[in-house]
Amino acid sequence: MNRKIRNSLFKLHTWLGLHLSLFFAFMFLTGTLLVAGFELESVGRTAIWTTATKEERTASFGAIYGSIKETHPESRIFIIHKRPAPWFVDRTAAHTGWGEKVSFWTDPTTGAVVAETRPLGFRNILRDLHDTFLTEQRIVFMLVCAMSVVLLFQLVSGLITYRRFWKGFFRWPGRAAGFRSWASSTHRLTALWAAPLLFLTAVTSFYFLLGSLGLDGTRPHPNPPVPRDVALPVNLDATLIDQAEARAREALPGFDPFLVFLPDKKTDSINFSGNLDGHSGFFGTGSVFIDPVTLDVLGAFTPDDIGGFTYWKPLMDMLHFGTWGGAFSMALWIILGLIATGLALTGALIFAARIAPDATQNSPLRRIWRGMGWARWGYLLLLAGILFTAYYRFGPNSHDRTRAFAIDAPPSVARLIMDAPLRRDTALDIQLRIGEPDVQAAAITTNGDEVQAVKFTQNGDRAIASFELLPSETENNITAHLKKSDGGEKTVNFRLGAPIW
Structure with a gap:
């Protein structure tokens, strides 16, 4: 030159x-x-570090799910990640009963919950x-x-x-x-x-x-699951998840899943993702989709089923990070x-x-x-x-709005809206947004004790009942009594759970 x-x-x-x-x-x-970044963020979190080898990490997806639901029954789990790093215990992404995102950390051998962390941190x-x-x-x-x-x-x-x-x-x-x-x-x-x-x-x-x-490239699409009325079947438990994992392993020989995505919508399936014999992992993982009702295999795919631009993404991520x-x-x-x-x-x-x-x-x-x-x-x-x-x-008034849904009624009937998350010893302003028609008044009880101040406002076919909750240390169960003009009453129950922080 x-x-x-x-x-x-x-x-x-x-x-x-x-x-x-x-x-x-x-x-x-x-x-x-x-x-x-996450290692730096977790320097003081001794509970989530582990020296357990891969062979010692015997807790199944079902055991992890069951342990979390036993400790936090009101939580809604959507991702379980085994061995996020060799030096960390297993991590599960979920929503609390009041709608805040949370990570549950579980012992890789027993599945017991050892820590809870907020997802918004240093990393x-x-x-x-x-x-x-x-x-x-x-x-x-x-x-x-x-x-x-x-x-x-x-x-x-x-x-x-x-x-x-x-x-x-x-x-x-x-x-x-x-x-x-x-x-x-x-x-x-x-x-x-x-x-x-x-x-x-x-x-x-x-x-x-x-x-x-x-x-973008092309990704394989599984068959749709059978129609259902709710995102999570009522019988979804540790046993069903372990059965689904067994079906996934049978459908894809040499499949060793480390991730499971639980349904978030009525049209979702249970999605397992993990390592596959004969594939290095530099170009993706294997994945199997299971119907949460029938446990039928809706699709079993290898990294070779991914085409075009998307095929390179796992390698690009590994090299960049x-x-x-x-x-x-x-x-x-x-x-x-x-x-x-x-x-x-x-x-x-x-x-x-x-x-x-x-x-x-x-x-x-x-x-x-x-x-x-x-x-x-x-x-x-x-x-x-x-x-x-x-x-x-991240300022003092920057909390994300959270939502809580009833455990015995669809969201269209009523739901709770909170401008701040549930915290110990901190009064929480809550709005009960009512979609049930012809509601003229509302009464609120928490853990069996009636809330004295309830502000009720009507806006056409919808209504809002505003009240304040002083959280209990053990549980926070809210019952809304929706009173109609004909004297009838509809009861809706919410389970927020105990404050974590």
Whole structure:
């Protein structure tokens, strides 16, 4: 390549590097932390860590389900995940009786509940910060993924302009020639060591961009289950789940499920997902769908049944998140991610020192700030937007609205709406939204004691009864007495359960 083209590439490389260095440093650092995000979040949760081997993890899906329902009978379970990591106990995603999302952690040998955690923690917040700057907006995710093109250009142009780069893998930077020379040498060295990770990050991020644009492959579709009136059959218990798992194993020889998705709608089936003999897992898992009423097999599929763009997603996820080799690959990705963060910062230092030579007496961060020119105001606006979004999402009045449904009536009759989750020693404002026609008044009792203040409002065919609940430590059962104009009464029961926190 002639010198003119190389110089043009170098100028564009340095200009982009200066103005996007802080962005890439932020993305590399947050991505690195995300590799072990849940482990960092769970440092103080001693109950969920385990040294049990795979052979010792004998608790079945049914045993886990039965144990959780015994401890939290009001909960609604929708995903059971065995061995989410070799060092964690089994994890189950569920909703509490008052509608809040929760994770139940169970002993991998006995199935007993050992801990409960809220899903919104350090890892989830960090993931949203990394993906969408906390906005959870698809367009922001697409813009972030689109920067993979710039990252790939920076990688390729840097290697082109660094002549005979393959000789520099062990060329340690020296300080004898001054700070700028040291920063340049460090930048080149870190670029060489981080290059494999940067290349894979660019490729996988571009893949995610194409997915967000609607590019998709084909997935096999199971047969529909027999019609039923409720999402979960009344006889769904530990025994039925274990029977369904046995059917799934028979339907797909060599199948070892580690995930089960329980029905959330009347048209859903029980879906088992897991490892399959003869398939590495880099291109997906086997899956079997079971009718929750008849236990008939509705579909049994291998990774080879997935076609097109979707076929590559498991591999892209493993490469991007560093899970392709277990603990070894996670540790490697963390080390390379920290090196990549240093790469972005040293690149900014080089150009900042060049265009702001009078600032050599200042700290490195101040040199970067002074050298960035107009781009720094864009970063300030971005930071202000992140802080505003953080306050909006996680501020004092940012609780998600939760819903509780009756245990003996369909949601169309009545349901509970709460603007805050159930907490110990905290009064909770509740709305009973009534869909039953011709209701003229309502009375509320909790655990057999009548609530004195009930505000009843009528809005056409619908009505709302508002009241306050001071949670009990043991249980919170609510009975709504819906009184009609003809003197009749309809009773609806809700079971919130005991507060967890």
